Structure formats: C-alpha cells, structure tokens
Amino acid sequence: MFVLMEDLLDKLKLLSYEEEALRPHNMRPLSRHYFALPTNPGEQFFMFCTLAAWLISKAGRPFEQPQEYDDPNAVISSVLSELRSFGRPVDFPPSKLKTGCGEQVCYVLDCLAEEALKNTGFSWKRPAYPTEEPEEEEITEDDAELTLSKLEEDVAEEESDNEEDYIDLNVLKAQTYRSNMNNTAKQEEILQSTTDAAEWNLEVERVLPQLKVTVRTDNKDWRIHVDQMHQHKDGIDSSLKETRGYLDKLHNEISRTLEKINSREKYINNQLEHLVQEYRSAQALLSEAKEKYQEGSGGVTERIRVLSEITEALEKVKQETEEKGSSMTDGAPLVKIKQALTKLRQETIQMDIQIGVMEHALLQSKLKEKSNMTRDMHATVIPEATVGAY
Numbered sequence: 001m002f003v004l005m006e007d008l009l010d011k012l013k014l015l016s017y018e019e020e021a022l023r024p025h026n027m028r029p030l031s032r033h034y035f036a037l038p039t040n041p042g043e044q045f046f047m048f049c050t051l052a053a054w055l056i057s058k059a060g061r062p063f064e065q066p067q068e069y070d071d072p073n074a075v076i077s078s079v080l081s082e083l084r085s086f087g088r089p090v091d092f093p094p095s096k097l098k099t100g101c102g103e104q105v106c107y108v109l110d111c112l113a114e115e116a117l118k119n120t121g122f123s124w125k126r127p128a129y130p131t132e133e134p135e136e137e138e139i140t141e142d143d144a145e146l147t148l149s150k151l152e153e154d155v156a157e158e159e160s161d162n163e164e165d166y167i168d169l170n171v172l173k174a175q176t177y178r179s180n181m182n183n184t185a186k187q188e189e190i191l192q193s194t195t196d197a198a199e200w201n202l203e204v205e206r207v208l209p210q211l212k213v214t215v216r217t218d219n220k221d222w223r224i225h226v227d228q229m230h231q232h233k234d235g236i237d238s239s240l241k242e243t244r245g246y247l248d249k250l251h252n253e254i255s256r257t258l259e260k261i262n263s264r265e266k267y268i269n270n271q272l273e274h275l276v277q278e279y280r281s282a283q284a285l286l287s288e289a290k291e292k293y294q295e296g297s298g299g300v301t302e303r304i305r306v307l308s309e310i311t312e313a314l315e316k317v318k319q320e321t322e323e324k325g326s327s328m329t330d331g332a333p334l335v336k337i338k339q340a341l342t343k344l345r346q347e348t349i350q351m352d353i354q355i356g357v358m359e360h361a362l363l364q365s366k367l368k369e370k371s372n373m374t375r376d377m378h379a380t381v382i383p384e385a386t387v388g389a390y
Helices: 002-014 017-025 041-058 072-085 103-120 148-161 169-186 197-211 222-271 273-327 331-379 384-389
Strands: none
Touching: 002 017, 002 103, 017 041, 041 072, 041 103, 072 103, 222 273, 273 331
C-alpha cells in the first residue's frame, strides 16, 4: 500500500495535479503516505473525490466535480462505474472507499492516473543514468611508510651507487657453471658454504628494513567492511547465546506461573460457587426490602401531609367559631356552639387517639421489618477469611 501510494504520487506529479487540481480548491500538496494512513476521514474522502473527478476528466470522460456536502454513496458509485468502463476490475465493496484511505483508495486513484497518462500520450522510458567520473584521491606521502615506488627508486639508486661492488649476473652464472662442471667428479664430497654466518646475519639486518613493504589501508575498501560485519556477527551470536538462555528461562517461569494462577483461579471459583450464588440471592432480597421500605416511607409521608391539612382546617374552624361566639349575644346559639365545640373536641381527641394508634402500628411494622432485615443480613454475611481468599 505504501509503495502504491508513492507510485500514485509520482504519476500525479507527472500530470501536474498541484496546478490543475489542488490550486483551484486551495488545497495543500499530498504527502508520501497521505492515502495510506488514516488521519482525517472527512478531509481525505473529499480529497479522494476531488482527485478522482479530475483524473476521470483528464482521461477524456466528462465528470462533474463533487461538492463537499454531496451524498458519498452517489459519488462513490459514479467513480466505480467510470472505473469499470475503463475495463478495470472492482472486487471490493464500495463502503471501503468511505474512509478516504486504505489500499482500495490507492488502487482506484492509481488506475485512474494510469488512464489519464494514457490519454495524454505519456509513455515510460528507460532511465538515463549520468556517467560518474571516479574521484581521484590525494595520497599524502609519509616518510615513515615505504611504498613500492619509493622502494624501487631506492633500489635503483643503490644499484647505481654500488655498481662497481657487485658482480654481473652473467659472469656469476658462468663461474657457477664452470665450478659445477669441475665438481661433478667430486660427488662423494660434502658441499659446505664458505660464507661467514656473522657476516650473513649483519647483511640480513642491514637489508631487512628495506624489504618491509607497508600498504596503506583504505577505509572505503570492501574487505574492511566485510571484516567488520564478521566481527559484529560474531559479537551478536555470542551475546544471543547468553541472552537466549535467560529469555528461555524467564519464559518457562512465566508460563509455569500463569498455569498456576489459572489452576488456582479455577479452584477458587469452584469452591466459592455456592457462596457467590447465596450472595447474589441476598443482594436480590436486599433490593426488594429497600423497595418496600421506600414504598412504606412514601405512605407515611402522605398520611402526615393529610393530617397537617386536617389540623389546618380544624384551626380555621376554631377561629371562625370563636369570632362568631364573640359577636353573638344570644345564649342559646352560644350553648349550641359550646356543645358543638365540646363534641368537636371529643372527635378531635378520638381522631388523635386513632392517629396515635395508627402511628404506633406503623412504628411496630417498621421495627419488625428492620429486625427482619437485620436478621437476614446477619444470616447472609460471608466470613472474612473466605472473602479475602476470594
């Protein structure tokens, strides 16, 4: 997908998409992985629709430029129908293009870009590589190092200086040949060297520094890189052997610990299954008791409200009675009023008694429910040691 996106970007640059497609809409140029990674689905989908419409137009087909608030399903179906008309296969659902990124989006735009390049008459050619001239490295001469050219010059100078001290090779060969011919008859004699060993060692020590040839190493030489690669490989192999043992040991310990944890968890679940069921049933009973308590509390509140209304009405009646009694001078109505008041007081007392009886009965029922709830809660309490292990 990333390679396909890079190829698509190269094709779009060949078609001058920045000047023709993006500049009229004031859009920024695409990055190398714009349609390969999800960043902003709305912006990516609108960019996809814009480029697809422009590429279809570049390929020679009339296509209306989509707007930002057009139906995405209609735009996608139009783009896919144009792609099928070019003979390109479409073996994926249209919903894959709604995200505005992914392999399908890159595939559609790449196919349309190829058709646009064909319509413009563009053809790919072989790349023309520029000829690179080899760089001449300047080698600084070091007097401490002995190069081959310097060694040859020194040898030539020594030969020219000591020409008289050395014997010609041809003369030496002739003398050797004559000596060999003279000594053929003396094969039984032992050959011995006439050269002094001390002089020979002195000559070797004198010539040895000149025979040492030092070749300067170049850091760009592939042999040095190969040696470094072998050294690094050996170091990695040695470190890997030691590290792999620790990693295998750690892996085995972690595997054994996970197996122990799984087995212990299964054992605990099996042992505490009935306790869990009892706890769930106790929770259900507690919720039911809370609902009943709330309903009872609501009834008591309603009765208290009714009692307060009755008391207010009674106070009003008392006040009106007192006002009428003070305003009247006739004794008979006053007596009747007093009798009515006495009767009303008696009824009030009886009503207070009934209210007290009702409150007492309600209090008894609340206390009974509370004791039952406490007994049920104590009966369903799980021991602390068992809860900690669970």
